[in-house]
Amino acid sequence: MYLNSRIQRVKPSETLAVKTRAMELKAQGRSIVDMAAGEPDIDTPEHIKEAAVKALRDGKTKYTAVNGIPELREAIAAKLRDENGLEADASTVIVTNGGKQAIYSFFDVVLEPGDEVVIPSPYWVSYPVMAEMCGGRSVIVKPRAGAGLKITPEDLRASLSPRSKCFVINSPSNPTGVAYTASELKEFAAVLKDFPNCLIISDEVYEKLIFTDVEFVSFAKAAPELANRTVTVNAFSKTYSMTGWRVGYASGPKEIIGAMGRHQSQTTSNICSIAQYAALAALQGPQDFIREMLSNFTRRFEIGYKVLESVRGVELLARPDGAFYLFIGIAPFLNGAGKGKIKGSAEFANFLLEQSGVAVVPGEAFGDDHAFRVSVSSSDDNVRAGFERLEEVMAQFS
Numbered sequence: 367m368y369l370n371s372r373i374q375r376v377k378p379s380e381t382l383a384v385k386t387r388a389m390e391l392k393a394q395g396r397s398i399v400d401m402a403a404g405e406p407d408i409d410t411p412e413h414i415k416e417a418a419v420k421a422l423r424d425g426k427t428k429y430t431a432v433n434g435i436p437e438l439r440e441a442i443a444a445k446l447r448d449e450n451g452l453e454a455d456a457s458t459v460i461v462t463n464g465g466k467q468a469i470y471s472f473f474d475v476v477l478e479p480g481d482e483v484v485i486p487s488p489y490w491v492s493y494p495v496m497a498e499m500c501g502g503r504s505v506i507v508k509p510r511a512g513a514g515l516k517i518t519p520e521d522l523r524a525s526l527s528p529r530s531k532c533f534v535i536n537s538p539s540n541p542t543g544v545a546y547t548a549s550e551l552k553e554f555a556a557v558l559k560d561f562p563n564c565l566i567i568s569d570e571v572y573e574k575l576i577f578t579d580v581e582f583v584s585f586a587k588a589a590p591e592l593a594n595r596t597v598t599v600n601a602f603s604k605t606y607s608m609t610g611w612r613v614g615y616a617s618g619p620k621e622i623i624g625a626m627g628r629h630q631s632q633t634t635s636n637i638c639s640i641a642q643y644a645a646l647a648a649l650q651g652p653q654d655f656i657r658e659m660l661s662n663f664t665r666r667f668e669i670g671y672k673v674l675e676s677v678r679g680v681e682l683l684a685r686p687d688g689a690f691y692l693f694i695g696i697a698p699f700l701n702g703a704g705k706g707k708i709k710g711s712a713e714f715a716n717f718l719l720e721q722s723g724v725a726v727v728p729g730e731a732f733g734d735d736h737a738f739r740v741s742v743s744s745s746d747d748n749v750r751a752g753f754e755r756l757e758e759v760m761a762q763f764s
């Protein structure tokens with residue numbers, strides 16, 4: 367066996383398994399409604415594309431500074447200061463290949479073997495896998511029943527120990543869309559104060575996609591006393607519909623950002639030069655299309671809420687504040703309505719796909735095997751068709 371034990375423990379992404387099967391069915395001529403998408407459905411705005419074309423024409427095609435072109439780092443630092451109220455300058459910012467690389471690289475520079483990474487569930491699929499690939503051990507914090515898929519400060523305290531190296535906070539969350547308020551974040555900070563060796567990574571990639579009256583607050587703004595051990599991660603992927611461009615960033619203590627820079631210098635070097643100029647245009651250009659994206663998502667959520675109210679066997683586990691996902695529980699269905707045949711979320715997702723051609727992501731990928739995630743990031747008609755087909759399938763069991 368040539369492969370090391372770390373990679374042998376890594377399973378392929380569940381999201382991809384659903385996608386692959388959905389594509390197979392589509393190729394066979396089946397009508398497929400894709401509700402598994404993890405990216406906005408609109409195209410990258412024109413002015414951002416134009417900036418990339420200009421960069422290409424201007425010959426911005428060579429290596430750049432490893433941590434990113436100075437003007438982009440400066441613009442990101444200004445955004446973090448002005449919008450998020452954080453202390454930042456170009457030297458505390460690193461531009462990475464998507465938010466994903468920022469998180470991976472952070473884990474790789476801070477974790478020693480066996481260090482614990484405390485992750486609230488349901489969580490974004492990659493946190494535990496990445497932490498474990500970097501030698502860490504994930505400690506999953508489950509929200510209590512009826513807590514709206516949020517953990518409490520008491521839950522957090524019970525999961526922390528002197529071995530905790532890092533706490534991951536993702537608000538608004540993928541897969542639930544729930545966001546923590548400033549006072550909830552402050553309560554977490556009060557707990558974390560008692561664990562001085564524990565770093566905080568705040569994944570804020572859905573920052574702009576909030577549509578309730580919850581006000582987005584960066585963790586380091588809510589808890590400035592912990593800013594010296596907090597790394598803030600964000601990306602252009604969701605806000606600017608730039609998932610394919612691979613631009614994200616991290617900002618935080620110089621020592622950690624410096625180490626991430628050394629890590630990047632020996633692994634990927636800078637991210638694509640052209641994508642960096644596009645990202646600069648995204649930050650500096652008009653922001654109004656974000657409102658349009660939000661109103662699309664809000665309208666499509668309403669379509670889903672209406673159907674879900676009347677479908678037996680499924681339950682919306684929490685009303686999202688942001689992002690573009692609904693996390694839907696299927697515990698009653700698994701406990702009987704499915705005649706005991708369907709045991710978990712992967713089987714359910716597969717069943718839904720085979721029966722009705724609707725692709726969703728099984729909750730097992732997010733640490734909850736009694737739920738699944740749907741995305742409303744596709745046309746209204748597609749979303750409507752997806753929920754109607756779900757309703758038809760569930761009607762067989764009620």
Ligand code: PLP
Nearest residue numbers: 464465466490540571601603614
């Ligand atoms: N963090 C969360 C919570 C996400 O949902 C995603 C992507 O789905 C990422 C990070 C990674 O984003 P990127 O595409 O910028 O790497």
